[in-house]
Structures are given as C-alpha cells and as structure tokens.
Amino acid sequence: MMTFLEELTWRGMVHNITPGLDEAMKNGPIVGYVGIDPTAPALTVGNLAALMMLIFLQRCGHKPIALMGGATGMVGDPSGKSEERQLKTVEELQKNIDGQKKQLVKLLDFSDAPNGAILLNNYDWFKDMPVLTFLRDIGKHLTVNYMQDKDSVKTRMETGISFTEFSYQLIQGYDYVHLYQNYNCKLQMGGSDQWGNITAGTELTRRMCQGEVFAVTCPLITKADGTKFGKSEQGNIWLDPELTSPYQFYQFWLNTSDEDAKKYIRIFTFLTEPEVLALEQEHAEAPHLRPLQKRLAKEITTMIHEEEAYQKAVEASQLLFGEGTKEMLQSLTEKHLLEIFAGVPQSSISKASLEAGIDFIEFLATETGVFPSKADARRNVTSNAVSINKQKITQLDYRVTQADLLSNSYILVQKGKRNYHLVVVK
RNA sequence: GGGGGGAUACCAAAGCGGCCAACUGGGGCAGACUGUAAAUCUGCUGGCUUACGCCUUCGUAGGUUCGAAUCCUGCUCCCCCCA
Numbered sequence: 350m351m352t353f354l355e356e357l358t359w360r361g362m363v364h365n366i367t368p369g370l371d372e373a374m375k376n377g378p379i380v381g382y383v384g385i386d387p388t389a390p391a392l393t394v395g396n397l398a399a400l401m402m403l404i405f406l407q408r409c410g411h412k413p414i415a416l417m418g419g420a421t422g423m424v425g426d427p428s429g430k431s432e433e434r435q436l437k438t439v440e441e442l443q444k445n446i447d448g449q450k451k452q453l454v455k456l457l458d459f460s461d462a463p464n465g466a467i468l469l470n471n472y473d474w475f476k477d478m479p480v481l482t483f484l485r486d487i488g489k490h491l492t493v494n495y496m497q498d499k500d501s502v503k504t505r506m507e508t509g510i511s512f513t514e515f516s517y518q519l520i521q522g523y524d525y526v527h528l529y530q531n532y533n534c535k536l537q538m539g540g541s542d543q544w545g546n547i548t549a550g551t552e553l554t555r556r557m558c559q560g561e562v563f564a565v566t567c568p569l570i571t572k573a574d575g576t577k578f579g580k581s582e583q584g585n586i587w588l589d590p591e592l593t594s595p596y597q598f599y600q601f602w603l604n605t606s607d608e609d610a611k612k613y614i615r616i617f618t619f620l621t622e623p624e625v626l627a628l629e630q631e632h633a634e635a636p637h638l639r640p641l642q643k644r645l646a647k648e649i650t651t652m653i654h655e656e657e658a659y660q661k662a663v664e665a666s667q668l669l670f671g672e673g674t675k676e677m678l679q680s681l682t683e684k685h686l687l688e689i690f691a692g693v694p695q696s697s698i699s700k701a702s703l704e705a706g707i708d709f710i711e712f713l714a715t716e717t718g719v720f721p722s723k724a725d726a727r728r729n730v731t732s733n734a735v736s737i738n739k740q741k742i743t744q745l746d747y748r749v750t751q752a753d754l755l756s757n758s759y760i761l762v763q764k765g766k767r768n769y770h771l772v773v774v775k
Numbered sequence: 776g777g778g779g780g781g782a783u784a785c786c787a788a789a790g791c792g793g794c795c796a797a798c799u800g801g802g803g804c805a806g807a808c809u810g811u812a813a814a815u816c817u818g819c820u821g822g823c824u825u826a827c828g829c830c831u832u833c834g835u836a837g838g839u840u841c842g843a844a845u846c847c848u849g850c851u852c853c854c855c856c857c858a
Contacts, residue, residue: 574813604811637810670811725804728819734805745825765805 353409354565359622360615362402362567364541367551370563373535374411378464381406381536382414382528384471384521384543385453387422387445388437391589392452394601395579398570398616400456402538403466407457408619412464414534415453417446419472421521427514428501428542434514446470452588456652467532471524487523488516490556491549499545518549525550529560541566570616573608588653594691595654599662602646603639607632610641618648665689669769673739683756690761690771697773700758706748719762719770729764736763 354371357363373379383403385396392400403413422442425434437445450468457466496502496518502510525547528534537547547564554560570578579586586601587593593601605613610632614625632641650659668677668689681689696717698707713719713726713735720726727745729735735742737753738761753760760772 600811606812607810639810639812642810666811722822724822724824725820727825729805732805732818767811768804 351409353406353411356405356409357402357565357567360405361612362398362405362616364566364568365544365564366566367548367564369561370536370565373561373563378411379536380412380414380528380532380534381538382416382534383538384416384418384421384524385449386418386426387442387449389449389585390445391448391587391592393579393588394586395570397588398567399539400453401616402565402567404456406536406538407464407466410464411536413457413466414528414532415457415466415468416524416528417449417468417470417472418521419443419446419470420475421471421517421524423472424517424520425514426501426517426521426546427505427510428546430501430505432508433511448589452653469528471520471527474527475520475523483519487519487526487553487557490553491519491522495552496549499549501545518546519553521546522549522553525562526554526557526560529554529562530558535560535562536565537562538565538567541569567616570613573606590654590658594688595650595658596662596665596689597692598653599646599650599659599666602649603642603666605642605645607636607639607641610639610645614641614645614648618645618652620644620648661685661688668739670766675738675740678738678755678761681756683758686756686759690769693769693771695771695773697775700774703749703751703754703774706750709742709747709749710745712749713762717762717770717772719764734765737761739763 351359353374354363354366381403383399385392385399400415403415407413419442422437422445423439425436427434453468458464459466459468496515497506499518501518502515505514525534525537537550539547544564544566547566551562551564554562572578585593586598588598590598602613611629614620614628620628628641628644632639647659647663650662665688667673678686696719698712698716702716707716709730710723710726713730714721714723720729726735730743730745733741733743737749738755749760754774755761758774760774762770762772764770
C-alpha cells in the first residue's frame with residue numbers, strides 16, 4: 350500500500366511541503382488537520398481539494414482533524430484579499446459552521462476507530478482567552494518583521510491592513526500549537542494560498558513548545574480555459590444538495606474539459622493509478638464518449654451525495670440531453686419530475702383555461718412568459734426551436750390542451766436544447 | 776471664464792429631410808454540425824398582426840415641414856481644447 354505522501358504525489362496534490370515530514374510519517378500513524386473557513390453557509394467544491402487531503406490521510410491510516418474556524422472566521426484571513434473583509438456576525442458564523450458540518454460528517458469516518466476523525470472549532474479555545482494571554486504568551490513569539498514578510502500582509506501594506514487581519518496568522522498559528530499540545534497533531538494541510546498561515550503555525554509551535562510539526566499544501570485547482578474553478582453561471586457549486594441539486598452537481602463534473610478531467614480524476618476520486626491510466630487510454634480511443642468525465646462525475650457525485658442521487662442525475666441527464674421522449678417524461682413520478690426540474694423557471698396557468706385549449710402562441714408568450722412577446726414566440730416556433738414535453742412543435746396553430754399534461758399538472762416547455770420551462774397547471 | 780464636439784436599440788458605431796424599425800460589428804437567442812465541448816456555418820434580435828399593414832422608438836421639451844433620428848430653439852447630461 351502506498352504511503353500518504355506517495356498518494357498525494359502521484360495525484361499531483363503536492364505544491365509545497367516542509368522537510369522531514371516523510372521521515373516523521375514512517376514511525377506510524379500521525380494526526381493531521383485542515384482548517385475550514387466558515388465564510389459560506391455550506392462547503393463548496395472549492396473546499397474539496399483540502400478535504401480530499403484529509404480523506405486520503407484517513408485512508409492511509411492516519412487520524413484527521415477537521416477544524417472549523419469559528420474564531421479565525423471572526424478575524425478574517427487576509428490571504429488573497431485585496432481589501433479588508435466584511436466581518437461576519439457570530440450568529441452568521443455559527444449558522445455557516447452548522448451548515449458545513451452536515452457535509453463534513455459524510456466525507457470522513459468519525460467513528461471511535463483509532464484513526465476516527467475529530468471535529469473541532471477553534472472558537473472553543475479562543476472565546477475565553479484573555480487579551481493579555483494572547484499578547485504575552487502567543488504574540489511574544491513571533492516578530493512583526495516575520496509576520497510582515499508573509500505575502501498576505503506584504504501585498505496589503507500599500508492599501509492598508511487592519512491590526513485585526515494582521516493578527517490573523519497568530520490566531521491560526523496558535524490553532525496548530527493547541528492541536529499539537531492536546532492532540533499531538535503534527536501535520537497541517539491546505540491550499541497553496543494557506544502556506545503563509547500554515548508555516549506561521551509550524552514556526553509558533555517550534556518556538557512555543559519546541560515541537561517539530563509539518564505542512565503540506567496542494568496546488569490551486571485551476572481550469573484549462575482560465576476561468577475560476579468551482580463556479581457555474583448560477584454561482585457556487587455547493588456540496589449541500591439543498592443549494593446545488595445532485596443533478597446540477599453531476600452536470601458540473603460531466604462538463605469538465607478533457608484536460609481538466611485528467612487532473613480532477615486524480616485529485617477528487619479514489620481511483621488507483623492503474624485505473625486512472627486505463628481510463629485515460631479508453632478516453633483517448635473514444636473521446637466522444639467522454640469516459641473520463643462520466644467516471645469523474647460518478648465518483649464524486651456518489652461520494653458527496655448518495656448512489657441513488659447519482660442514478661437520478663444520470664437519468665435526468667439522459668432525459669434532458671439524450672434520447673428523452675414524452676414516454677420517459679410520463680413515466681416519471683411527480684416527485685422525481687420536480688427534482689429534475691428544480692431550479693428551472695416556472696410559471697402557472699389555470700386548469701380551467703386549459704380545458705378549452707389555449708392557442709400555442711398565446712400560451713408561450715402571454716400565458717407563461719416563456720417568450721417575451723408573441724412575435725418572438727412565433728419566430729422561435731418557426732425556426733424549430735420549441736418543444737412541448739420533448740416533442741418539437743412547429744405548427745403555429747397548435748392548441749395546448751389537457752392531453753399535454755404530465756402527472757396531471759405539468760407541462761414541460763423547451764426553448765432550444767438547453768432552456769427548460771415548467772408550466773404548473775393549477 | 777472662453778472655444779469646440781457629442782448624446783442613436785443590450786454595448787460599440789453608421790445614418791444627417793422622405794427608399795429608416797434604422798448599415799455594420801460585438802453580445803444574446805435559435806438552427807445545422809458536434810461530445811451536453813471548442814471552432815465553423817445559417818437565421819433571428821422594438822411591439823401588434825398569417826400577411827398587406829399599423830403602432831411606439833434615435834437624451835429631453837417644444838418648433839419648422841405634406842413629411843424629421845436627420846433642420847431650428849430651450850433644457851439636461853457627457854467629452855475635448857484654451858485660460
């Protein structure tokens with residue numbers, strides 16, 4: 350079996366590493382942690398790379414700690430920010446932490462096993478710390494000169510940085526000291542943007558308790574086309590099914606480029622190196638089938654959500670992009686139908702008006718607002734762009750009736766291939 | 776304070792008395808192709824109408840004219856040059 354570092358290395362997940370970690374890990378399992386910033390109401394795919402490090406750590410027999418930044422979140426990390434952060438309220442942070450926990454517990458094994466994961470919140474050891482303790486016992490160990498040299502601070506010297514954010518590295522640094530003293534934690538992991546903060550922690554631990562602790566960072570996840578990873582047109586890709594439906598989540602990964610897929614499948618799945626290489630071979634032979642993306646989407650969707658959610662996402666994808674038919678639509682339960690079309694624009698019309706039948710153009714423009722004007726609706730119908738329940742309708746004089754209802758109360762209108770609109774009939 | 780230029784549809788930018796719902800480019804939407812990709816090609820892109828046609832729109836308020844985005848006047852806003 351591969352060691353933790355060997356795993357990270359072949360997966361391309363090592364950006365920077367402190368010397369000596371390899372030797373330290375040879376003497377049996379160690380404890381390692383990743384800090385999570387509670388600035389968002391749930392975890393996103395942007396957090397996923399750091400979490401994967403934690404997961405791989407556990408899979409290699411080591412003990413992971415997930416540290417929620419209840420205290421650090423109150424101060425604000427200046428890393429990568431060109432201006433001061435807006436402070437979040439305690440309530441907001443607590444809500445975010447609660448939201449993020451929901452996803453965390455699914456990803457790691459929090460059992461009583463020797464390498465069972467631990468969930469901590471640094472607010473617990475900072476909330477009652479007197480300011481004098483902080484200044485005398487912690488602040489004394491790092492010089493301003495050292496702290497100034499950090500990239501996150503240096504880039505802010507011109508535009509201004511508050512004392513609060515300047516102190517951030519001391520707060521995060523002390524986390525490491527605390528975890529070292531109480532949990533014998535000797536490894537901190539994170540994204541490459543955290544290198545400065547993490548080394549502040551190793552430095553502080555060395556000076557405060559002469560402990561030798563280590564750090565590993567992973568490269569920033571990038572996209573080949575230069576756009577930001579982890580965002581879609583609708584915004585963040587969340588790990589919470591309430592915020593990003595499993596279907597959207599699945600689609601996000603399915604739509605990665607060939608180039609990125611090779612990278613991501615190493616980072617975000619547990620596939621072994623031979624498996625990845627075989628898959629790449631398969632992909633090279635039949636790129637149009639996109640085996641890499643399909644496998645990638647499958648692995649991550651089942652890891653974050655459930656097998657069942659994945660199956661439904663695949664079904665929905667086939668329905669929407671593949672050989673979807675009216676029959677397939679009709680066979681769906683109402684619940685499943687609504688799940689698939691969660692998030693698509695909706696409008697409603699009355700059942701009574703449908704009984705008499707509605708003029709197609711009226712239906713598309715006036716009744717439902719799928720098109721802003723009748724002329725526009727007519728144009729699109731004429732150019733073969735409009736479908737009702739997956740069937741192209743090109744006759745302008747088509748009448749919409751009860752025969753078009755799905756589950757007795759829905760009509761699926763499609764503009765082009767990708768734009769859906771669900772009409773609810775009440 | 777003096778002088779000059781400008782304001783056109785989502786953006787940019789033509790038009791400078793009738794042939795203007797307004798050239799063109801970008802963007803957007805759709806179609807073909809394709810891998811739910813990229814590139815490419817095609818169509819559409821103020822409203823109402825099957826259509827003929829009608830209505831509203833070229834900063835804003837008036838005016839001249841049979842007829843104005845186009846000419847005149849007031850107003851508002853922008854830019855440039857000289858002080």
